[in-house]
Amino acid sequence: MDLKFKVSARIAKPVEDVFEAVADPGKLSRYFTTGGARGRLETGATVTWSFHDFPGAFPVEVVEVVPNERIVLRWEATEGEVDKEAGTYEPGGYQTTVTMTFAPLDDGRTLVEISEEGWRETPGGLAASYGNCMGWSQMLCALKMWVEHGINMREGMYK
Numbered sequence: 001m002d003l004k005f006k007v008s009a010r011i012a013k014p015v016e017d018v019f020e021a022v023a024d025p026g027k028l029s030r031y032f033t034t035g036g037a038r039g040r041l042e043t044g045a046t047v048t049w050s051f052h053d054f055p056g057a058f059p060v061e062v063v064e065v066v067p068n069e070r071i072v073l074r075w076e077a078t079e080g081e082v083d084k085e086a087g088t089y090e091p092g093g094y095q096t097t098v099t100m101t102f103a104p105l106d107d108g109r110t111l112v113e114i115s116e117e118g119w120r121e122t123p124g125g126l127a128a129s130y131g132n133c134m135g136w137s138q139m140l141c142a143l144k145m146w147v148e149h150g151i152n153m154r155e156g157m158y159k
Helices: 015-023 025-033 123-149
Strands: 003-011 036-038 047-050 054-066 070-078 089-104 110-119
Touching: 003 015, 003 123, 015 025, 015 036, 015 089, 025 036, 025 123, 070 123, 089 123, 110 123
Parallel strands: none
Antiparallel strands: 003 110, 036 047, 047 054, 054 070, 070 089, 089 110
């Protein structure tokens, strides 16, 4: 069994606006990376994302960027549950791949799809994949609210 998932949302803004809200670290930090994002998502870059709900700052390898169409990232997998009280997690020692696609719709909205794959088929890998699925689903909700309405849903949610 391959441990992977795909989540999606329709955002009521043009594809250029939605893509920039993800690629630009200043914009991404406004609604998703609660501890901040450092570095623009550009092919070959390694950027840093930090979250209040997950310990530490994470290097994110940018594998491919096709403006207004696709972003492919790789980052370290976790194995198992995060202990938020202790601020610890089990690094997996391998990477997963995240693919984001952006498609303009006929009505002016943008379809954003995010998939992630590559966990080992272990109980810890399964738990980590569920956690990331929840995180990317939250990211899409937060993206929609911020781009469409200027509201940061994650403010105060974790800290």
